[in-house]
Amino acid sequence: MRISTVTMYEQSVNSMNRQQGEFMKVGQQIATGRRVVNPSDDPQAASRAVGVSQAKAVTQQFADARVSARNSLSQSESVLNSVSDAITSAKTLMVQAASDTLSDVDRQSVASELRGIYETLIGQANATDGNGRYLFGGFNDDAPPFQKNETTGAIEYQGDLNVREQRIDASRLLPVVDHGQTIFRHGPGGDATDLFQTMETALEALENPRGPDFRDDINSVMRELDNSLDNVLTVRASVGARLNELDVVDAVGGNRMLNYEQTLSDLVDLDYAEAISEYSLRQVGLQAAQKAFVDIKGLSLFDYLR
Incomplete structure (x- = not known):
């Protein structure tokens, strides 16, 4: 069988083009650091890599959500620490005010100091997250949750009873901010023995120390401040537990991300x-x-x- 010059020429060209194509393919792999540059390089590995990449993206979204949740919980914890310190200071002042050695003028001075703590508590109850959202108003986070009733002068809760939550993993929806009713009021239903009303009662007793119920009012205020402090500390402990849970979920998510990255590397990266x-x-x-x-x-x- 004769082989024509044209046939030899075509075979030579085809061989050169094939060799050049393979050479360029390996060069592209080295340049990108990937064994699978195009899906056609390894359709099965490319298909699996798409699924792993999607799972990795979802894992990263949860990681970002945990950062946001941690910020909210850390802000709440900081405010709650300040609130507990303020209540402790108020208790100290009430113990001082109950002393028989204090004159009426002295108690007026204590009342003035206590009023400053009261205003501080109102400010902490209306704290924002730095982006203009009020922390403790539930879903009503665009206005101060605690406002003074102009008719009665009482501080009233204007937020709702919803707890803001964040999905930090596929199976976990984490409460990230408690509403103000839970924090600043305590008892069944969250509407008995109000902290702000307790402060009002304390101020009224100190500003009118010769009233017949002065001692009873002071004792009642002390009990209510103890209850309020216990309540705030309970909420703060819950916030701390949720921050600890975030640490655990972060560790699990981090390991999962490493596994995805290793799998992707095994599928498409270059030796x-x-x-x-x-x-x-x-x-x-x-x-x-x-x-x-x-x-x-x-x-x-x-x-x-x-």
């Missing part, structure tokens, strides 16, 4: 040592194909007649 070796081999093959093409291209009828 540089193997690739460089193949690159050198493809380069030699391409050079050989190019030389063969040049040799065939230079042949003529006279070469066959020699």
Whole structure:
């Protein structure tokens, strides 16, 4: 069977193009650091990599949500620490005011100091998250949750009873901010023995120390302040527990992310040592194909007649 010069020429061109294509493919893999540059390089690995990448993206979304949840809980914890300190200071002042050695003028002075603590508590109850959202108003976070009733002068809760939550993992919806009713009021239903009303009662007793119920009022205020402090400390402990839970979920999520990254690497990343070796081999093959093409291209009828 005769092989024509045209056939030899075409085979040489095809061999050179094939070698050049393989050489360029390995070069592209080395340049990108990926074994699977195009889905056609390894359809099965490419398909699995898509699924792993999607799972990794969801895991990252949960990680971002945990950052937001941690910020909210940390802000709440900071405010609650300040609230508990303020209540403790108020208790100290009430113990001082109950002393028989104090004059009416002295108690007026204590009342003035207590009023400053009262205003501080109102400010803490209306704390914001730094972005203009009120922390303790439930879903009604666009206005101060605690406002003074102009008719009665009492501080009233204007928020709702919803607890803001954040999904920190596929199976966990975490409460990130407690509403103000839970924090600043205590008892069944969250509406008995109000902290602000307790402060009002304390101020009224100190500003009118000669009233017949002065001692009873002071004792009642002390009990209510104890109850309020216990309540705030309970909420604060709950916030701390949720922050600890975030640490645990973060660790699990971090390990999951590492596993996804390793899986992706196994599926699509390049073994540089193997690739460089193949690159050198493809380069030699391409050079050989190019030389063969040049040799065939230079042949003529006279070469066959020699």
